[in-house]
Amino acid sequence: MKYLFLTLTFLVFSQVTVSQSVLGKWKVMKDEETGEVRSIINIYEDEGKVNGKLIEIMDKSKVDNLCLNCEGENKDKRILGLVLLKDFEKEQNEYVNGTVLNPDDGKVYKSKIWIEEDNPNVLNVRGYIGIFYKTMKWRRLLE
Template sequence: MKNWLLSISFGLLSCFYSNAQDIFGKWETYNRHTGEVRSIVEVFQKNGKVYGKVLRIMDKEDRDNLCTECEGDDKNQKIEGLVLMKNYEKDGEEYVDGTITNPNDGKVYRSKIWLDENDPNILNVRGYIGFFYKTMEWERMTE
């Protein structure tokens, strides 16, 4: 009986711990100069790949802005509601081989994302141009 109870307890704890450690959910992006929240992005999985969609732009004046510089299906779409992160695949603790669109200029960058090893409430989002890269830190949204 003790072993059975211990197994269930360990199983529940493992589920809780692994759910707390995943990348899925809502993340706040910040203006690196002011520290203000710029937007809320939801990271989700669809057909085995990972995506990120702009759920809310915090500045009311910018909510109707279009991605005029984007190409393809994203051209002239509202930025609020735009899937700007596409096609990431899990590779160990990272999600790689994805792309991220900068909706301000329409440029698409190779990208990878991963949880900060010291704080699972920080999502590292890295975009690449050749060998150069920029990493942003997004904070898990608490509801």
């Protein structure tokens, strides 16, 4: 009986760990050391692609800010509600071929995202400029 319980516990825990995905709400950190959160992004699937929408800005004085430097359909739209992550496709353990919009400067970068191997509550978001890149770590919003 004891071994059956241990086996079932292991199987349930294994499934929870494996089933972690990029979908859900993520905290964009302003300061990693202090844990200060800048905003919340909701990552969702739409027509087979993964996207992420800005759903909350922590600094209430910036809630009505517009994307003044954006181009195209995002030009002069409220930053709150913008889709910042677009068109990611799953490729093994990563989501690739997507873009990330930086609403501070309006620039769009090629990007990929993936769950950190050792911690399913950390999402790596990497933006590229040519061969150069920057990776940010977002934290899963545990509700």
